[in-house]
Amino acid sequence: MRLADLTTLRVGGDADVVVEPATEAELVEATRDAWDSGDEWLILGGGSNVVVGDEGFEGTVIHVVTRGIERVPAGEASLRPSAYLGERGVRLRVQAGEPWDDVVAHAVANGWAGIEALSGIPGSAGAAPIQNIGAYGQEVGSSLVAIEFLDYLSGEVERIPAPALGLGYRSSVLKQGRQGLVVAIELALSDDAAGRRALSHPIAYAQLAAAMGVRLGARVPVDELRQTVLELRASKGMIWDQSDPDSVSAGSFFTNPIVGENFARTLPREAPRWPTAPDEPDIAVPLGLPAAEPAVRSDYRVKLSAAWLIEHAGIGRGFALPGSRAAISSKHTLAIVNRGGATAEEVAELARYVQTRVFSEYGVRLQPEPVLVGVTL
Numbered sequence: 001m002r003l004a005d006l007t008t009l010r011v012g013g014d015a016d017v018v019v020e021p022a023t024e025a026e027l028v029e030a031t032r033d034a035w036d037s038g039d040e041w042l043i044l045g046g047g048s049n050v051v052v053g054d055e056g057f058e059g060t061v062i063h064v065v066t067r068g069i070e071r072v073p074a075g076e077a078s079l080r081p082s083a084y085l086g087e088r089g090v091r092l093r094v095q096a097g098e099p100w101d102d103v104v105a106h107a108v109a110n111g112w113a114g115i116e117a118l119s120g121i122p123g124s125a126g127a128a129p130i131q132n133i134g135a136y137g138q139e140v141g142s143s144l145v146a147i148e149f150l151d152y153l154s155g156e157v158e159r160i161p162a163p164a165l166g167l168g169y170r171s172s173v174l175k176q177g178r179q180g181l182v183v184a185i186e187l188a189l190s191d192d193a194a195g196r197r198a199l200s201h202p203i204a205y206a207q208l209a210a211a212m213g214v215r216l217g218a219r220v221p222v223d224e225l226r227q228t229v230l231e232l233r234a235s236k237g238m239i240w241d242q243s244d245p246d247s248v249s250a251g252s253f254f255t256n257p258i259v260g261e262n263f264a265r266t267l268p269r270e271a272p273r274w275p276t277a278p279d280e281p282d283i284a285v286p287l288g289l290p291a292a293e294p295a296v297r298s299d300y301r302v303k304l305s306a307a308w309l310i311e312h313a314g315i316g317r318g319f320a321l322p323g324s325r326a327a328i329s330s331k332h333t334l335a336i337v338n339r340g341g342a343t344a345e346e347v348a349e350l351a352r353y354v355q356t357r358v359f360s361e362y363g364v365r366l367q368p369e370p371v372l373v374g375v376t377l
């Protein structure tokens with residue numbers, strides 16, 4: 001089977017074997033079988049965050065399609081995620097193959113808040129914790145309680161609480177190398193509507209607040225927020241839709257670089273930059289000592305805009321290398337799109353070109369956001 005057909009970027013050669021187990025029990029069994037066989041294996045959800053090489057995949061691809069959303073008992077309060085608001089909440093267990101946006105739509109339809117700004121992100125629920133999906137000021141980590149995980153090392157299914165997942169900006173221990181299969185995720189959402197129209201969590205993204213005509217921090221009806229996010233995303237080609245050539249991508253191709261404060265000062269004044277969230281800098285405080293302000297300010301990390309760096313390195317929307325069928329999206333410079341029939345190598349060539357231009361202009365090496373399978377940059 002051609003993996004191009006299972007990925008949103010529509011590149012990738014054949015896989016030796018693709019299995020699509022129908023139930024959770026079969027999914028776990030098929031994954032253990034693939035591990036026991038000693039062959040190469042790859043877990044694939046919606047294929048929206050991978051770039052698979054033209055040579056395909058020599059081994060077994062486990063395509064996760066198990067679906068189901070169920071309400072489960074609320075459990076211990078200590079496992080409530082940080083963004084949980086108010087006293088009333090719901091706990092959901094979602095099977096890994098459930099399309100993520102169907103989870104958001106289900107929550108919004110029921111008046112449950114916490115993931116509404118993550119509307120329209122392609123892919124599966126099981127992949128959501130892998131890179132701690134985020135958009136418009138929300139991240140799944142704020143609503144994630146735990147995952148059920150088939151661990152490659154032990155071969156057993158264990159429940160891992162969200163705080164043990166090392167969730168950060170587009171990152172987790174699962175993206176950094178802990179191997180296994182996410183079988184299901186558990187979410188805690190707010191349920192404070194009490195008969196009134198459900199309100200979102202406070203808006204934490206200026207562009208979204210502006211689009212809704214409210215101030216940052218405002219709470220608005222969840223269904224209106226979802227609608228606005230879907231419209232904003234569609235205007236940037238960030239909702240996967242085969243009829244929109246700007247969306248035939250793996251989403252943002254590069255993460256926003258995080259650099260030291262001193263380095264950030266060397267960039268042009270107009271380059272956008274944000275101090276990273278308080279939990280992102282690694283500042284170790286020995287046990288028993290009070291947390292002190294770091295003496296050296298350069299310990300702070302600063303997040304830059306990859307889109308700004310790309311544009312100002314001279315690569316505009318719609319850019320393509322001569323003769324290539326891969327291009328920068330005409331709606332947004334962070335996405336590399338397949339304009340029809342592109343190979344993985346054409347995508348990689350363009351990505352390398354972007355990296356080289358940005359590096360020679362600003363000294364920043366952009367890192368790819370998607371997982372590369374048989375592709376090197």
Ligand SMILES: Cc1cc2nc3c(=O)[nH]c(=O)nc-3n(C[C@H](O)[C@H](O)[C@H](O)COP(=O)(O)OP(=O)(O)OC[C@H]3O[C@@H](n4cnc5c(N)ncnc54)[C@H](O)[C@@H]3O)c2cc1C
Pocket residue numbers: 008042043044045046047048049050064096121122123124125126127128130131132133134135180181182183237238239240247249250251252371
């Ligand atoms: C148009 C577009 C817009 C996007 N916008 C955003 C955005 O706003 N924010 C954002 O964060 N991302 C965005 N993405 C990226 C992508 O949608 C997310 O990363 C999504 O979570 C990937 O899900 P998936 O099921 O497609 O994962 P896949 O692409 O199938 O897999 C990605 C990685 O996760 C692993 N994996 C998948 N499922 C499992 C599982 N059950 N257990 C263990 N490992 C697994 C795979 O092995 C692979 O390493 C966008 C992508 C596209 C195409």
